Amino acid sequence: MLQIAYIRENKEDVIKRLEKRNMNAQGQVELVINLDEKRRSLQAELDNTLAESNKLSKDIGALMKSGEKAKAEILKEKSTQFREKGRELTDALNEVAAELQEELYKLPNLPADIVPEGKTxxxxxxxxxxxxxxxxxxxxxxxxxxxxxxxxxxxxxxxxxxxxxxxxxxxxxxxxxxxxxxxxxxxxxxxxxxxxxxxxxxxxxxxxxxxxxxxxxxxxxxxxxxxxxxxxxxxxxxxxxxxxxxxxxxxxxxxxxxxxxxxxxxxxxxxxxxxxxxxxxxxxxxxxxxxxxxxxxxxxxxxxxxxxxxxxxxxxxxxxxxxxxxxxxxxxxxxxxxxxxxxxxxxxxxxxxxxxxxxxxxxxxxxxxxxxxxxxxxxxxxxxxxxxxxxxxxxxxxxxxxxxxxxxxxxxxxxxxxxxxxx
Known part of the structure; x- marks a missing residue:
């Protein structure tokens, strides 16, 4: 399987080298890159959501310890919303990651430079x-x-x-x-x-x-x-x-x-x-x-x-x-x-x-x-x-x-x- 980082950083080279296999790979390569961008975006959003959720948990603990239960209850409600959003983002991330993996599996290896041109x-x-x-x-x-x-x-x-x-x-x-x-x-x-x-x-x-x-x-x-x-x-x-x-x-x-x-x-x-x-x-x-x-x-x-x-x-x-x-x-x-x-x-x-x-x-x-x-x-x-x-x-x-x-x-x-x- 080709490495996604290499595909992302060498898009035109990957497409050109796969032409030697008589494959028009532009659409497939662009699909892989788009899926990877979507995966990275979801991952960043999930990381931020989890970070906010963890911060709220600490704040709730501090409020409970100081006896400010009313304020803590308000934050608990907000924390529940963050956890639900985290679950939704995790599901979406897993779905995109699985789709990306399947599309990567479809791309063949890149031919070495000395591989001859030819179809048959x-x-x-x-x-x-x-x-x-x-x-x-x-x-x-x-x-x-x-x-x-x-x-x-x-x-x-x-x-x-x-x-x-x-x-x-x-x-x-x-x-x-x-x-x-x-x-x-x-x-x-x-x-x-x-x-x-x-x-x-x-x-x-x-x-x-x-x-x-x-x-x-x-x-x-x-x-x-x-x-x-x-x-x-x-x-x-x-x-x-x-x-x-x-x-x-x-x-x-x-x-x-x-x-x-x-x-x-x-x-x-x-x-x-x-x-x-x-x-x-x-x-x-x-x-x-x-x-x-x-x-x-x-x-x-x-x-x-x-x-x-x-x-x-x-x-x-x-x-x-x-x-x-x-x-x-x-x-x-x-x-x-x-x-x-x-x-x-x-x-x-x-x-x-x-x-x-x-x-x-x-x-x-x-x-x-x-x-x-x-x-x-x-x-x-x-x-x-x-x-x-x-x-x-x-x-x-x-x-x-x-x-x-x-x-x-x-x-x-x-x-x-x-x-x-x-x-």
Missing amino acids: PEENLNVYEEGEVPKLHEGALPHWDLIKKYDIIDFELGTKITAPGFPVYKGKGAKLQRALISYFLDKNTDAGYTEMQVPHLVNEASAYGTGQLPDKEGQMYHDAKDDLYLIPTAEVPVTNIFRDVLLQENELPIIYTGYTPCFRREAGSWGAHVRGLNRLHQFDKVEIVRVEHPDKSYDALDGMVGHVKKILQELKLPFRILRLCGGDMGFTSSLTYDFEVYSTAQDRWLEISSVSNFETFQANRLKLRFKDKDGKNQLAHTLNGSSLALPRVLAGILENYQTPDGIVIPEVLRKYTGFDIIN
Whole structure:
């Protein structure tokens, strides 16, 4: 959430920067500022009313003590009027403050200066590319045919048990899935990230804290009875560890990693581009989360990008890194890099990771602060990235490592799988 003081003091800058998201924010920004002015005016009036009420109480006490009961009774009547006015002002203030909060929730984060202009994914900036696309044998298959051929993932069984988009992993498919999770976690912990196991459901405050609500309400599975949400990513529970927390500057950075299943109701439309593992309602992902000093968060972002790059280099998959344009960037992000793996059998790039800096946007919602060396409280910066999301990584491995004799396991994974080939 954007800070109201910054919006108030930098109105034109906020409107201009949000234009990079292809958003005409003038009306929304002016509404927020007007609501804030109304809130501040009501607060000042309430403060004056309470001050007058307190003064009358003291005066009444003094009159009662001196025996001037008649005068005290007159002031009591006046005091009652002030208390009633105070209650009315408090109700009005709470109503305006709630409306202001809701309007602030609707404003996305401000893009960083280096975010490219653009409206569509085609306008994202390719900043890095590595790896040769393998030449597959004649008769090579897309992954949705490979998983049937080798009986390693069963979509029909998942549909029977639950619904479409909930696959069942079988045999070597399940072991390969587990191997990837273990490998990603080991790479992250070796890089200094502390592994966390977190709940897979969160309350409404947590979903608001990281920006899933109200922006992505329709994409989340919701248990109405207990008012809990199935997580769309480990980012939500891990980052909410720091909700309403005041850190000391010397505690920064804090870096966590965690594996969770992830749940998303809106898994995309029908078509070849969302077949098989390309888009699911339930999938596995390993996440990295950082809480950083504002002066160091962009260096940290570069480090996260380098970390994910090394993992893909070890997997020996052809990949590229994109800096997302304003029109393709997530609601909460200031700057995002997407990683994509090339799917040889599908002849297309598949997104497998997003690494983002949210600056103070999440921290402001979370009330995540740190006390600096001068003793002042500052909002921290939060960052997160997929390291990595499994479905499309698995799809890339199945398609790029297929041979006439079977699917070869990347060398770096063999100590985790216990086998070298799926055949």
